[in-house]
Amino acid sequence: MGRKMNQLENADLEKQSRDILGHLYDVAGVGMCVTGADRSFVAVNREYCETYGYAPSELLGNEFTMVLPSEQREAAAQLHDDFLLRGQGEVSGEWVVGGKDGALRTVLITAGRLELEYTVYKITTVYDMRGRSTRANLDQMQENTLREVNHRVKNHLNSLQSMLYLQLLESEGETKIVSILTDSINRIKSMSRLYDSLQNASSVTSIGLKAYLDSLIADIVSTGGREDLVEVSLDVEDLKLTVEQGVSLGLILNELATNSLKHAIPQGGSGSISISVHSTGPYIEARISDSGPGVSADYLDQTRESIGMQIISAIVGQHAGDFFLEDPERSQFVVRLPRVMD
Numbered sequence: 001m002g003r004k005m006n007q008l009e010n011a012d013l014e015k016q017s018r019d020i021l022g023h024l025y026d027v028a029g030v031g032m033c034v035t036g037a038d039r040s041f042v043a044v045n046r047e048y049c050e051t052y053g054y055a056p057s058e059l060l061g062n063e064f065t066m067v068l069p070s071e072q073r074e075a076a077a078q079l080h081d082d083f084l085l086r087g088q089g090e091v092s093g094e095w096v097v098g099g100k101d102g103a104l105r106t107v108l109i110t111a112g113r114l115e116l117e118y119t120v121y122k123i124t125t126v127y128d129m130r131g132r133s134t135r136a137n138l139d140q141m142q143e144n145t146l147r148e149v150n151h152r153v154k155n156h157l158n159s160l161q162s163m164l165y166l167q168l169l170e171s172e173g174e175t176k177i178v179s180i181l182t183d184s185i186n187r188i189k190s191m192s193r194l195y196d197s198l199q200n201a202s203s204v205t206s207i208g209l210k211a212y213l214d215s216l217i218a219d220i221v222s223t224g225g226r227e228d229l230v231e232v233s234l235d236v237e238d239l240k241l242t243v244e245q246g247v248s249l250g251l252i253l254n255e256l257a258t259n260s261l262k263h264a265i266p267q268g269g270s271g272s273i274s275i276s277v278h279s280t281g282p283y284i285e286a287r288i289s290d291s292g293p294g295v296s297a298d299y300l301d302q303t304r305e306s307i308g309m310q311i312i313s314a315i316v317g318q319h320a321g322d323f324f325l326e327d328p329e330r331s332q333f334v335v336r337l338p339r340v341m342d
Contacts, residue, residue, distance in 0.1 A: 031107075031126035034114065039063045039080055042121060051107065051128045053100035067097050069104065083111060084120050094129070105130055154195035161188045182223065183258060183307070189219055190254040194246050207246045209277060210238040216250055217275065220257050230265060235276040239284065242340050248315045249277070249286065252323075252335050255308040256288045264292020264331055283321075284339045289332035297328050 031048030035041055041059045049056055052067050059066075064080070065073040072095075092110045099105060108127040113120055168181040193216050194207060213236050221227050241249070257273060265271035272291040277284065296302065303309045312335075316323045321337035 031128065033059075033064070033124050033126070035064045035080065035122050035124070037081075037084055037120065039065065039077055048126055051099070051105075051126055052097070058100075067099075069096065069098055072096070080122060084113065084122055151195075154192055157188050157192040157195065161185055161192065164188070186220060186223060186254055186258055187251060187311075189223075190216055190250040191247055193219060194243070194250055206240045206242055208238060209241050209246065209249075210236045212246060212250065213253065213275070213277065216254065217257060217273075220254060221261070221273075226261065226265075229268075229270040230261065231270075231272040233272065233274040235274075235278075237278045239277075239279055239339075241284070245284070245319070245337065245340050248319060249284065249335070249337065252312050252315055253286060253288065255312055256333055256335075259308060260288070260290040260292065260331065264290040279339060280336075282339055283336050286335040287326070287332060288335075289327065289330040292331055294329040295325070295331050297325070299328065300325055 029047060031051045032043075032045045033041055033048050034043040040061055040063055044056055044059050049059065052059075054067075063077075065077055068076050093108070094106055095109050096104050097107050106129045108129055110125045112123050114123045115121075164181055164185050168178060168185065171177040171181060194212055196215075214234060217232055217234060218227070221230050221232060253275065257275070260273050265273075273288065274290070275286070275288045277286045279285075300309070304313070312323055315321075316335065316337070319337045321335065323333070323335050326332045326334045
């Protein structure tokens with residue numbers, strides 16, 4: 001008795017499911033139609049009829065090519081037959097169709113095969129593009145939005161930099177405050193320079209590393225008016241990085257290059273800084289060294305409490321990367337970050 005009751009309940013649930021699906025088919029927000037092997041409409045929903053301007057009775061039993069311009073009908077019919085027979089043939093994508101009013105319109109079509117009791121049908125969804133954004137338009141809108149966001153971020157950074165610079169002018173003679181403000185300005189510059197690069201780039205989500213670092217390091221050296229005294233050797237692979245990774249690497253190299261200028265090359269003296277950045281397997285590896293007297297082997301332990309080293313440690317930890325002193329005599333530091341593909 002229990003088993004018979006379960007069968008009855010299952011039958012009721014199946015009927016309920018079919019009723020619900022039938023209702024969903026009719027109220028769906030996209031046009032849907034079912035066509036058979038003879039190319040005629042077997043079923044159409046409300047949205048499909050509204051898209052083309054026909055009543056269901058005007059479509060059912062008639063060949064689906066009636067909604068296509070005459071020059072497309074033969075090719076569309078062949079695609080339909082191939083799709084039903086072998087599941088092959090490119091039928092999805094944007095199509096130009098005609099409504100009952102004779103006006104042409106663009107629709108986005110997807111198709112699938114439906115087998116019921118040894119009979120194969122083609123079920124087609126039709127999305128009316130009139131007054132709606134195509135994928136290309138959506139992509140363009142997203143790009144424009146990102147460009148606007150990047151532009152505003154750049155303006156905010158420039159405003160902050162200007163305020164700090166005014167404070168710097170008022171703090172002349174106060175060595176410690178001047179040093180802190182100069183470092184802060186350089187950090188902001190490293191981020192602002194990246195957004196400068198994005199303004200003229202073809203992509204708003206990635207940057208060309210070589211051009212970015214060329215301008216960034218030049219800015220750092222010129223801040224103290226030392227571009228004629230400090231020789232910079234840059235060996236940077238022309239990689240594409242995400243904005244986040246570009247900012248991170250820029251901040252790290254800003255700290256290390258600024259540190260070299262401060263401690264390895266005396267003010268008014270000459271010297272050199274070497275920077276190389278290359279991809280190594282799944283990592284980006286950056287090396288920076290200078291011509292100064294070198295550092296002690298426990299330099300990182302001694303300076304771990306400094307703001308610069310705390311910034312580097314935080315960024316490297318955020319990216320699950322690595323940072324170490326490779327050659328104390330040359331003050332050569334290595335930064336290794338997992339590469340994130342744009």
